[in-house]
Amino acid sequence: MTTVTISNSTESSTDEQQSTKRTPAAWFKKYFLAGQQLSAVKVEPPPDASFFERILITHRKYVAVILPTSIAMIIWLLTAYRYNWFRLYETHWQMPIVMILGCTVAGMTAESGGAVAFPFMTLAMHVDPGDARDFAVLIECAGLVCATFSVHFMRVQVESKATLFGLMGSIPGLIVGFEYFDHLLTGPQKKMLFVSIWSSFAVALYILNREKKRKTYSEIQNMNYQKAIILIVTGFIGGILTAFTGSGTDICLFSIITVLFRISEKVATPTTIEIMGMNALISGYYRAIWAADVSEDMYSYVKVTIPIALIVAPVASFIGSHFHRQVLAWFVYIIEFAAIVGFVITGPPIILLVIGAAIIVVGFLFFFGLCKLGERMMNQDRIHLEGTLPMDTPKAQIGWSQ
Template structure:
């Protein structure tokens, strides 16, 4: 009986990344007024200490905490929250992704590659053409609905989601196509508007469609959000469309998230993901209620009703994915059982003992 050796880890790559990042950050602090700006935005650094931990241990980007803190708590424009999500995740999620890859953790590579290709197409179209058309109020509502539905899903399906082991193997090309479509739609309609979302969509597909283990689904969602965030930063920089105040908040939060997100990846393997997901799910539902309450005058009765309907629609989509996943998993299991079954032996010819034997003449 052979024992399969665990894949070799390369943590020196992550430590090298940290050395490069902190050297660059310290260099940026030498600019006039930079240190004062970083100190002046310490509340964001404190908030992202919690947010970055959640980003590494759950399928939520750091912007999922940064956005409501800036928009709901500090009453900043939603466009600032979105742009800050791109900026802070380009450090926190990238740091967590390097940590994940250096430790050789398992990923859903086929779906991940498809999502990357989809994001390459959808993100620039969404950021340049679609996002500017969405009013500030509805950016808040879209964010609240997406993550509110995510929270409700986990509050009543957490036992099932946390109970998956391994991952159902479908056709690799099928996984790639699904990842591409989800990455394209999520980056075009969600990431471009709120700065987050593709991580949640890919995660939902993995746990609901493929019945993937959280140890596979969450790291995969972290990596796709890291890629999309860096890509978003590049697009925002090339189009010179950053909102004022992003850099100052980033300067304060970046050194925290560079360590916080990988810390979440590391600690969650020792305490389990289910308790953290439950807390995060409750926070997601709470921010939806907070948004509806804070914006009730602007939304009106019909706006709140529409928000609730949108949340219900998201849940229906999640349940449809779960139902479809059950069918796909059963079909895949049936095919695997057929391949593993031994071939049926050919039936022996019947010989009547009352008939004389026939010999073949030469």
């Protein structure tokens, strides 16, 4: 039996022809009120449902944000009162402010809060990259876990195969990265790698999104062992990068499933949120409990930033699930551009600038090659599906349109 995906993010030629006539209100509705892409399973309240059961079902998306945030905030408030964490705001106020942006990024895009925390702490505050990495993974434990709950409770569609095989690779990658690779690079080298690798991806994603009538899917088509191996290897590499900077698995898998497998950003983003949430829990456990090597200063920053993560990340996840995929992509462009500017402003050695520029060029060529390979794979999937479906099956029902 052939499984058919009824989803496509191709923008119609009619919209393109009428783009000049679109009012500001219509433009805002298209890009910021595009609606959630939910799973196919719909739950209706039974006739004998109680008042609270009806609330949980009919107002699911609001409960998904309020419930985890409320429970976690009560726990934090009781703990903060018991140990007087409030006094820490006098000396550690910087990160709560910065992580308003960081947690917004984590909830809305494929990049975790570490994509903001790591460059800010290392480039602006001159914090050791290892300490910045520890802060990133610990604060992600709070924010991304709540955001993951919100994603699943709202039944926002995710690519479960990418999650499964990505985690199969990222967990060993984290351990290998922490144990063997983390000590091989200096602080400036880690900063350079962080900025250059993800900047090359942002450029490739921009070129990909410039394709006219770009076709996307809501799940990986014709899943086989070769695609599973690609996801596992990608997760492994991402796990190693996460061990350096506190993020990496999310953007690695996001790049593969969007650029190679042509998954819509509206599906890829919540998928990477849950992947990075699991990676954050494992990384946090490893650094805080197994290695027991987190500095007291980083713990203090985490204590005062937790409320921001608990509130902003789930809310941003809810809001971002309504955005057009192009809006989510532009978040990635802006973040990476800001990271490049910040890295250059710090005045790194010329050799690092040259190496970073070379990595951006090579990385761009790599991702551009993935774009072309993804287009070829999409055409093969199309031929395969057309050959297994009845002749009169409408094209709109097989995941694409012309």
